[in-house]
Amino acid sequence: MTASGIERDAMHRALALAARGPRGVNPQVGAVILAPDGTVLAEGWHRGAGTPHAEVDALSRLAPGGARGATAVVTLEPCNHTGRTGPCSEALIAAGVARVVYAASDPGPHSAGGAERLRAAGVDVDAGVRAEDAEQLIASWLTVQRLGRPHVTVKWAQSLDGRAAASDGSSQWITGPDARADVHRRRASADAIVAGTGTVLADDPALTARDDAGGLLPDQPVPVVIGRRPIPETAAVRRHPKPLRQFDDLSTALAELGAQGVHRVFVEGGPTLASAFLRAGLADEVLVYVAPVLLGGDRLALTDIGVGTIGEALRLQTSRIDRLGDDLLVVAHPSPEGVH
Structure with missing residues (x-):
C-alpha cells in the first residue's frame, strides 16, 4: 500500500x-x-x-x-x-x-x-x-552507525601558493573577515572542535564559536586537544564554556567522542594534525579556505599525508566552491576510490 x-x-x-x-x-x-x-x-x-x-x-x-x-x-x-x-x-x-x-x-x-x-x-x-x-x-x-566513529571535517586556510603561515610562523590573518565568519558558523554546528597540542601551545586559541563582535554564539563545540604535552591552566582553551578533553591519539579520540554522542568533529589544528587525519583516512570532508595572497617559504598547509608517488595521490571530489569576500572556500570529499 x-x-x-x-x-x-x-x-x-x-x-x-x-x-x-x-x-x-x-x-x-x-x-x-x-x-x-x-x-x-x-x-x-x-x-x-x-x-x-x-x-x-x-x-x-x-x-x-x-x-x-x-x-x-x-x-x-x-x-x-x-x-x-x-x-x-x-x-x-x-x-x-x-x-x-x-x-x-x-x-x-x-x-x-x-x-x-x-x-x-x-x-x-x-x-x-x-x-x-x-x-x-x-x-x-x-x-x-556506518563508520563506527563521528563524521570528520578537516579545515585549513592557505595562501594561493599553499602556505599556512609566513616564514616567521605568523598566520593571522591569511583570510578575510567573511571567511573567518564562515568558519565560526561551522564551528557552532559541530559537536567538537579538535586542535593539536602544538597549535594550542603556539597560538593559544580559544576554540570557541564567535559572532562578528567577538561574542560567544549560543552553540559551542566541545574543545578537544590531541597530544601528550600538558596544556597550561592559563591557556585560553581552559576558559571555554565546555570542559576541555585531551587524547593521545586520533583513534582513541574519535572512539570515545562517538561513544559520548559526538557526531560532528571539526578539525582545525594546523598542518600536522590535518595531515595526520588525512594520512589515517579519517577525513570525510575537507574545507580549504584559499586567500589571494602569496607567502612563499616552507610553511606548507599540509605535511606528509602518505603520498609517495603521483599514483598514490589522495583524490578528492569537489562538491562546491564558494566566494567569501576576496577568498574562496573549496568543499571536497575523498572519492569513493580513495587513491588512484
Whole structure:
C-alpha cells in the first residue's frame, strides 16, 4: 500500500518534531499517530538518551486502546532491541497499531529489524517515505552507525601558493573577515572542535564559536586537544564554556567522542594534525579556505599525508566552491576510490 497524501503530510510533521530533539547517542526521531480517518491522535519525539523513543512518547499521550487500528508515521524504522528502553516495534504491536509508515531504515546492527518484526505480527508497513529528508536530518548519526566513529571535517586556510603561515610562523590573518565568519558558523554546528597540542601551545586559541563582535554564539563545540604535552591552566582553551578533553591519539579520540554522542568533529589544528587525519583516512570532508595572497617559504598547509608517488595521490571530489569576500572556500570529499 502506497503512502497517502495525509501520511506524507504527517511525515513532514514528524520530521519537524524530530528536529526538536538533541543530537546525541540516539538519533533525532519524530512520530505522528493517525486515526483510520486521518485525524492526528498524538505526536511525539525523542528527547535524548534514556528518554522514551518517539513512538512510545506519542503512544503515551493516548488512553489505553487509543491507538488500536491506527497508523504510526515515524521518521526512522522502529527499533527492535532493548537498550535503556524497550523495542518500539513491540510497543506498536502491543498498542494495536495496524499500519506503520517510516522514512529511513535503521542501519544499526542491534537496533534494526523493526519492520520485519512488525510485518511478522501482521502490521502493514510502508518504508522509504521521505527517506532523503529523514536521512539528511540524521546524517551525522548515520555516519556514526556506518563508520563506527563521528563524521570528520578537516579545515585549513592557505595562501594561493599553499602556505599556512609566513616564514616567521605568523598566520593571522591569511583570510578575510567573511571567511573567518564562515568558519565560526561551522564551528557552532559541530559537536567538537579538535586542535593539536602544538597549535594550542603556539597560538593559544580559544576554540570557541564567535559572532562578528567577538561574542560567544549560543552553540559551542566541545574543545578537544590531541597530544601528550600538558596544556597550561592559563591557556585560553581552559576558559571555554565546555570542559576541555585531551587524547593521545586520533583513534582513541574519535572512539570515545562517538561513544559520548559526538557526531560532528571539526578539525582545525594546523598542518600536522590535518595531515595526520588525512594520512589515517579519517577525513570525510575537507574545507580549504584559499586567500589571494602569496607567502612563499616552507610553511606548507599540509605535511606528509602518505603520498609517495603521483599514483598514490589522495583524490578528492569537489562538491562546491564558494566566494567569501576576496577568498574562496573549496568543499571536497575523498572519492569513493580513495587513491588512484
